[in-house]
Amino acid sequence: MKIDHLKFHPIQEEVVKICMEKTQNADAYFFHLLFAYFMSKIATMMRVSVKTDAFGQLPCNMYAINLAISGSGKGRSLALIEEEVINGFREKFLQETFPIISDDTKYKLSVRRANRNGTDPDTEKQILDEEFIQAGPMVFGFDSGTTAAVKQMRHKLLLAGLGSMNMEIDEIGSNLLGNSDVLTTYLELYDIGKVKQKLVKHTRDNIRTEDLQGRTPANMLLFGTPTKLLNGSKTEDEFYDMLETGFARRSFFGYSRYRAHGKEYTAEEIHDILTDQSSSTYLHKLSDKLMERAEATLAGLVIPMHKDVTINLLDYRLYCDKRAERFSDYEDMRKAEMKHRYFKTAKLAGTYAFLDGTKSVHTEHLEYAIAMAEASGSAFDKILNRDKNYEKLAAYLCSIGRQVTHADMIEDLPFYKGTERDRKEMISLATACAYRNNSVIRREEVDGIEFFSGKALIETSMDDLLVSYSKNITTGYVNQGISWQQLGKLCTAPNYHWTAFWLSEDKSAPGSGGYRDDDHVQGGCNLAVIDVDGSTSVDMVKMLLSDWKYFIYTTKRHTKDAHRFRVVMPLSHIVELDSKDYKEFMDNILNWLPFSADMQTNQRSRKWLTNAGDSWYHDGELLDVFQFLPKTKKAEERKVKAAKLTNLTALERWFYDRMESGNRNNLMYRYAMALADSGLDLNSIQNNILALNAKIPDPLKEAEILTTVMVSVNRKIVEKANEVKP
16 A cells, blocks of 8 residues: 555645634644544534444444644634635535434334334424423534533434534643543443433433434544643553554544744735635635535435445555554554554545535545544654653753752642652752753752753854954954954964854944953853863873864974964853853863863853964864763762762873773773873883772772783883984
């Protein structure tokens, strides 16, 4: 069965296009499912059914669960379909067709009862008329109900011989629990429109009516926002229980996340779209077409699905069965939904045939229905792959835009419950989740109260490194995003001052450019700048930072004997920090380094002078900001680990950290070369290597160090000594 390039029904496509324009929402499937539901409602109101030799006679009803976030245009599109598309059908059906057919049905039923009971037909007709009235008025659609009311309405529809029960619940997340009983009844009604009667005591005041045999199709539309329904509380549990008990296989699904049109419209363009009469003309013609479907002569229409189309349906069923077998034994709902797609597809194909007014179901009607079933399956996967509670917590913290306490989260989040230990674990999982998604959750304690905040970080682009530069020390700074190669040109240009932040203009001097002080720092930064002032050599820093991307350039005071240079390292993400947190952020980086650097370079407004000296580029990983951001779990873990290693020097700690998971032999060699670069002799290097090796878990064998690492170090030292000979 080939399902590639399937299309939706052309009338449906046109209505969906209008809905998308009117709502400015480019996510189409919500509107597709909405239209298909109302076409099924029209078909079942007329008691249309599809008949196949393989599956018998099926009502053309639909159950739809259509979720979309706020702002998707649910209300606008629903009003458009109800007031401009099916309005003609509804009016004719309720005012003409339903009264005619119901009266005729009651007359035929009264004759049958009179013949059976030997009574007067007029008397029987009067009794049926009273039953009909007592059952209440015909309801075109209802938004809540009880099992008793549904059965009462079903009795009225059996007396009428026309109509369907149409439950349409908005804001299902808020209304699900209150309608659990009637939803249970709806499980029975789906297949052919039958439900068992409840036995009640027959008294003078409570007269049990005669149980009528027949079918009354039922439709169901549940729609609302995913966040209200899938909120991690009892509502979500009830919803998934509902799916598991049978609604998964019976329903079409929609899961729409609002997508605005790519084009930005002006207010005038939006006005023209909303008042465009060409769409109104099309909808008016469609309304007239659907009104014709309310003709009494079409009541109870049975649309055949001939052998060739049925074979295509069976082919689709086999294709779905094969896909269902790929699911594990623990994916019951997915398997059930997949194996039963053909069934709801057959019903919808009959609806499309009724919409087109054809005498039988054509192949294209089946294909339109399959397109809906496949799109529904994709939406169903999204619903099942719902965010876990800790993922919802991470999203909440990273989107709320302010600090919150435990009390705030308990009030705002239905799933943030349980013991203190449960909440602590959820925060921990949320923090890890945020990290995986380029976000950061920060924790701060003030007067014993924990405050949490989150922020999504933007990945650094090597073509957009944030700098500001000027010929003057304090004023005239130009903000610019430059490439990695342009950064090297700036740093080695003569007589420029530059910063790793953008600077705003001094308001007292318009047109003077950026002003360099902390109050005028704006936005974030994606570069870390490290000053090395004679404490170590360029070669040693190159070796120690060989895993990272960096640019090194020498400063004016650089000499052969005292290396003075600057290391510029691009950050993995743009960080936006206030002055205090930026100082802590840079202190964390500087304390992490295995060599001494200027600790005064932790100010946001710090500037550096360019110099046309020597420079070197090196490719590697970007510096991971999550290791150093203040008040984050990663930074706290790093500090705790460093505190446990106070018996090690900074250089020892640097290699110790990497030896826990890296190539130990190679790292020992690099450590030895760092020691050689610092001026130690061969014997001292060997002693230091053996000492560090003794401190690491699962140390290397001493023989291996002596026969590999020390041999290589000795050779390298000899080579270097030969290089400096005249």
